[in-house]
Amino acid sequence: MSIDLKTIKHISKLARISVDQQRAEKLAGDLNSIFDFIEKLNELKTDNVEPLTSIAETTLKLRSDEVKSKNIREQIIKNSPQNNEDYFVVPKVIE
């Protein structure tokens, strides 16, 4: 299989990472060699194998629904690149 530049552009859109032409070409090369290596998995027949979705085979513990952290609004916005009063500020979305 081969990942072309069109696919790279599509994935970069999905991943929200802008890539210029030069980066896209480098990424296509890298991903193709990595996927060549990954294709090895096709040697294995896995039709009747149950997928392993969690390695910790325990059921999630339940707990009571209580508020544990109070008044941490300031802490939450403290690290934001831009904020205004109690809000995160982003570039204008609505015209």
Added chain:
Amino acid sequence: MSDITKQSLTELVENIKNKKLSSTDVTKAFIDRSEKSEKLNAYITNDFTSALDKAKKFDQKPNLDLKLPGIPMAVKDLFCTKDIKTTAGSKILNNFVPTYESTVTENIWNEGAILLGKLNCDEFAMGSSNETSFFGNVQSPIDKNLVPGGSSGGSASAVAGQLTPVTIGTDTGGSIRQPASFTGIVGLKPTYGSCSRYGIVAFASSLDQAGPMAQNVKDCALLHEVISSYDPKDSTSIDFKRNHYSKELTNNIKGKKIGIPKEYRVDGMPKEIEDLWQKGTQYIKDCGAETIDISLPNTSYALPTYYIVAPAEASSNLARYDGVKYGFRAKGENLIDMYEKTRSEGFGAEVQRRIMIGTYVLSSGYYDAYYLKAQKVRRLIKNDFDEAYKKVDAILTPSTPSSAFKIGEKTNDPVSMYLNDIFTVPVNLAGLPGISIPAGHDAKGYPLGLQIIGKAFDEQNILNIAYAMEEKINFKNKITDWWIK
């Protein structure tokens, strides 16, 4: 007392408890040596001034019942530390100051230890050589221009170079064991669910585990005892009865059955690794244990499986870095443009590569072919271990397929870099504990490690085997202080 930094954690704890040393003496010694060791680039952020304050405060009213009384310690910069910058080795978190503390570091401070600083690592722990860090590569104390391994490269360099008595790293595919092996120290990757993931910058959540790195097995056991705890704040933390690993440590492994998996004898493996492994099996026998040839038939599929599962989880975990809530933000013409530029400028090349792989294998039309397939193979890999553990108590393998390589040697070929983790990755996929111990040197004088893999929650057993072997191996790390002279 001279040569404080040469002492093991166990010796330092004893000397502080017997009042032969104060916390201030010890903290000062490690700060001095760290300051002389800038060339190693092991630290991203230091906290020396407040470390010394804390040490003085400790000495005024020392609580000597604690497990790490007044012991200074630097930690990997993947652990969130309250009010101390935490970067994960990335530009995108270059200005991030957590308002909370990770459970694992909290456990350490609760036992009396003092933070020295935050140690360099591959960006978001993605790398095997510490060359992907935004803060530059780390030098190995073993030799100039040699990689310390990764991703916990700063941690390995700091322990081997005696800038910290012990440290903690994280291990998603080998990030504790491989650098431990490259630098001649001991590194334990605990069972998945043994140490809380709360407050650790997430890479691949079904694989990530924190663990201790130390000069010897006893120190490693003591630190593991401190960091392993059940934590309701991590939904995959497991509530099981934990041992007093250091107290229960014994070199009596008579009658234990140790498996030697034939599939780990990979093509192109240097003869010195094969010889080391042979020597390891002899040591096992000398300790009164038995070795048994076993098969883990799906071993060669572990790395391809890992390179689907880990990037898939990473692409989801790293979606949170959007320039809005915290971290770096680039200017954009609109919201989408801002997201795309922030992530393009904020993430380094390796991280972008892995996000792209992960996004692709999870995207519509490819999910079944890649992600689901990988989850199925992951089951087969786990089944191999389950089957083997019907016959043996633990498994012995080399830690890595080669000794440490030169800086820049593998940066242009991602697949050859990934192959470094060929012996460590299966352990993460199966959620098992694994420990790497230094076991010899290659022709260049670089350290080589052996790995002992255990059953889930059987850390005590692999620590005991490591402890018994350590005594037989009698390894001496060749640290010349080249970076100080």
